Amino acid sequence: MKFGFTVPNNFGVEDPADVVALAVQAEELGFDSVWVNHHVLNVGYVWDRLGERPYHDALVTLTWIASHTQQVRLGTSVLVMPYLHPMVLAKELATLDRLSGGRLVVGLGVGSLPEENELLGVGYEDRGALSNEFIEVLDLLWTQPSADFEGQHYSFEGAVSSPKPLQQPRPPILIGGNRPPALRRVGRLGDGWHPMMLSPESVAKRLPTIREAADAAGRPGIPAEISVRLGADELTQELGAEYAAVGVTELVISWNTGDVGVISEGLAAFASEHGLRS
Numbered sequence: 001m002k003f004g005f006t007v008p009n010n011f012g013v014e015d016p017a018d019v020v021a022l023a024v025q026a027e028e029l030g031f032d033s034v035w036v037n038h039h040v041l042n043v044g045y046v047w048d049r050l051g052e053r054p055y056h057d058a059l060v061t062l063t064w065i066a067s068h069t070q071q072v073r074l075g076t077s078v079l080v081m082p083y084l085h086p087m088v089l090a091k092e093l094a095t096l097d098r099l100s101g102g103r104l105v106v107g108l109g110v111g112s113l114p115e116e117n118e119l120l121g122v123g124y125e126d127r128g129a130l131s132n133e134f135i136e137v138l139d140l141l142w143t144q145p146s147a148d149f150e151g152q153h154y155s156f157e158g159a160v161s162s163p164k165p166l167q168q169p170r171p172p173i174l175i176g177g178n179r180p181p182a183l184r185r186v187g188r189l190g191d192g193w194h195p196m197m198l199s200p201e202s203v204a205k206r207l208p209t210i211r212e213a214a215d216a217a218g219r220p221g222i223p224a225e226i227s228v229r230l231g232a233d234e235l236t237q238e239l240g241a242e243y244a245a246v247g248v249t250e251l252v253i254s255w256n257t258g259d260v261g262v263i264s265e266g267l268a269a270f271a272s273e274h275g276l277r278s
Helices: 016-029 045-050 058-068 086-099 114-120 127-143 180-189 200-216 237-245 260-273
Strands: 002-006 033-036 073-076 104-109 147-150 155-159 173-175 225-231 250-254
Touching (some): 002 016, 016 033, 016 058, 016 260, 033 104, 033 250, 058 086, 086 127, 127 147, 127 180, 180 200, 200 225, 200 237
Parallel strands (some): 002 033, 002 250, 073 104, 104 173, 225 250
Antiparallel strands (some): 147 155
């Protein structure tokens, strides 16, 4: 079982350097990956948690983490596709993958905060269809010398995106979400699945939907990765074994706090308890 750590860029830490320092500590303790959260505006449940305190940008934070680490995989948990543009994101992520030596893991989701969509001027009800096209566009821009696409939300001919990612054919795409549309999206378009707060039983219950969609799309073996995000206080060694038994490949833990000292102590204790390299 691999273990990842989600940094608290979303929890009002005043100095983003403290967030990066936690990622460096996680690498030193033997964690396999570090992940960042993504929202653009403090609205809805984000406002309820933070008020006006900082929610540091996902990709800027992850790039700074990349420059201070050497081995950990670098994940997004998850980028909300309707808030972004796939052509811009393709270039940003390809550049980051090259700068980091091919360590990027692209977690993508459709979002669940309609107030933010409204403020950003993007649709909410059709976010699933938009996101499906978004993933297809990313894949084409990363894998084709010149990309053409005709869809409802994106249409273009002869789009050349350079640089390409270092990883070939592209960085792994992990799709977030627990509901049937997200599960089918994993099977048809993703390389792996990145759900939040699901029990081992709930993971096992949903896997057939993913595999059926993957088989129907001619993609046997998907999901290649199952990366479950959960709170650090929920995980025991026994529970970890249950996750492994249903096919989970990585557990990504987080602390529900912006207290850097508490998280730092928690990282060290977790690494010791679960036998990570120190």
